[in-house]
Amino acid sequence: MGITWKNLLTLILSVAATVMVINNAPADDEAIFPMPAGKTYVEECGSCHTAYAPGLLPARSWRRMMGELDNHFGEDASLSEPQQLEILKALETLAADGNQANMRMRRIHGAIPAGTAPQRISETGYFKFMHDEVRPSIWKRKKIGTLANCIACHTRANEGRYGEREVRIPQ
Amino acid sequence: MKIRLLALLLCANSAHADTPQQILDGLVAQAGPASVTRGEKLFRGKFSGGKTADSCTACHTENAKLPGQHARTHKAIDPIAPVAQKDRFTDAAKVEKWFKRNCQEVLGRVCSAQEKADFTAYMISVK
Secondary structure (H helix, E strand, O other): OOOOHHHHHHHHHHHHHHHHHHHHOOOOOOOEOOOOOOOHHHHHOOOOOOOOOHHHOOHHHHHHHHHOHHHEOOEOOOOOHHHHHHHHHHHHHHOOOOOOOOHHHHHHHHOOOOOOOOOOHHHOHHHHHHOOOOOHHHHOOOOOOOOOOHHHOEOOHHHOEOOHHHEOOOO | OHHHHHHHHHHHHHOOOOOHHHHHHHHHHHHOOOOHHHHHHHHHOOOOOOOOOOOOHHHHOOOOOOOEEOOOOOOEEOOOOOOOOOOOOOOHHHHHHHHHHHHHHHHOOOOOHHHHHHHHHHHHHOO
16 A cells, blocks of 8 residues: 555544644543532632632531631631522532542542641642642742742632643743 | 614613723712822822731732732732723622722721722722
């Protein structure tokens, strides 16, 4: 079988199609977390800080947090009761120990000692393990500044996407 | 008929998205005439009542046309002046929400209707 324009074209098209599929498929190692439906969560919680994926903490952490919004890390972040209930329900459903938790979320939950309800994601074992290669000088960069500023590097964090391929560390 | 329908559609739409001037008119109706100068003084002033920041500019920067950064979380904040950020001061409920939060965070109290009117007038005046 000689090389004809027809089978050369077929080859090129199949390579192109394969490349597209590989580029678009979420790889197994991409950290993608389910996020609450609707806009309430991102608009209310995500206006002062990253809209953290619920799967980064267990339900007991979220319950405590949502019960103390009048003193939220020293600030009054109170919500109206309907919003508070809507958000809490979503957080509990999608939490690291929720019914639909994926492998990654179960690992996050597994690293949190029973009986504790951590309030800072950055104090959980999984966060520390995943960020141990980030130098202190990088955290201090003006556009990053705090461990709470996920979205500074994980640009699609508000969509629950923390995959390494989507990390862009600001200078 | 077509024109009437169009007018109706525009009215229905404006119930959700106001212009900054309409937001200001609403505040002035509660407070009385607004002062751009007083509004700018409030924006640039240093205060000690709040726990998050000592001024509006701590997060929103001295230039209302530039993006800011949350004083504690460092999350990026869109510019606050409507000239630089089209959706600013176009949703009355959102404007109230942020006055409630930010006045508490900077002044440690709620803002008066007069302060809100002055502040909004200043933001609209930024060109």
